Amino acid sequence: MDEILQLISHIMEDEIPSRWILTNQKSVFSCPIFQLLKKKYIHPTDRRSGDFYAMDIADWVQVVAFTTENKLILVQQFRFGIEIISLETPGGLIEKNEDPIAAGLRELREETGYVPENAYLLTTFYPNPAIQTNRLYIVIAENCQKIDDQHLDPNEEITCYTATFSECLEKIKSGKINHAIAIATLLTYQLLRSATP
DSSP, rough: OOOHHHHHHHHHHHTTTOOEEEEEEEOOOOEEEEEEEEEEEEOOOOOOEEEEEEEEEOEEEEEEETTTTOOOOEEEEEETTTEEEEEEOOOOEEEEEHHHHHHHHHHHHHHEEEEEEEEEEEEEEOOOOBBBBOEEEEEEEEEOOOOOOOOOOOOOOOOEEEHHHHHHHHHHHHHHSOHHHHHHHHHHOOOHHHHHH
C-alpha cells in the first residue's frame, strides 16, 4: 500500500504544470479602470508559445465592517456591468501606493459615513488569476460608528443597510447577495474566524 501511495505521489509531482516564460508584453487597450495587456509566453521545455491577454487592474479592497451593535454594514448600488441593483460589502479600488487598510477605511467612510474603532487586514487573494493581475484585500473593521455623511463619486448612488451576519448568510443563500467578491469576502471571514483559536 505504501509503495502505491509513493508511486501516486511521484506521478502527481511529475504532473506539476511548468512556469511559462514571459518574452514580451505590451498594452493594447487602456481605459480609466484597467489596461488590457497582450503577453507572449513560451513553455520552458517543449517551446510551445502563445499570446495571452490579461487585464491590469488596481488592487481591490473589501471591508467586513461591524457596528457597535455587532451588525454588518452593507451597501446597495446600481451596477452598470449587469444593470441591476447589487447588495454588497463596502469596498473599491486601492489607489497607487495606498495601504490596503487605509484604502478600506477610506472606502467605508466615503460610502457609508462609518468609522471603526479598530481595523486589521484579514487576508488577501487573487479574484481571477486567469485574466486579471490584481489582488483583493479583506479588511475587518470593528465597532464602527456613523460620524460622517457619505462622500460619493459623481456617478455613485449608494444606500446603506445593517444586518446580522446570520442574516447576511441567508441573503447569500437566497441570492439577494449575488456579487461574487462580496460572497467570497463574507465566507472567507466566516471560515477564518471559525479557524481562530
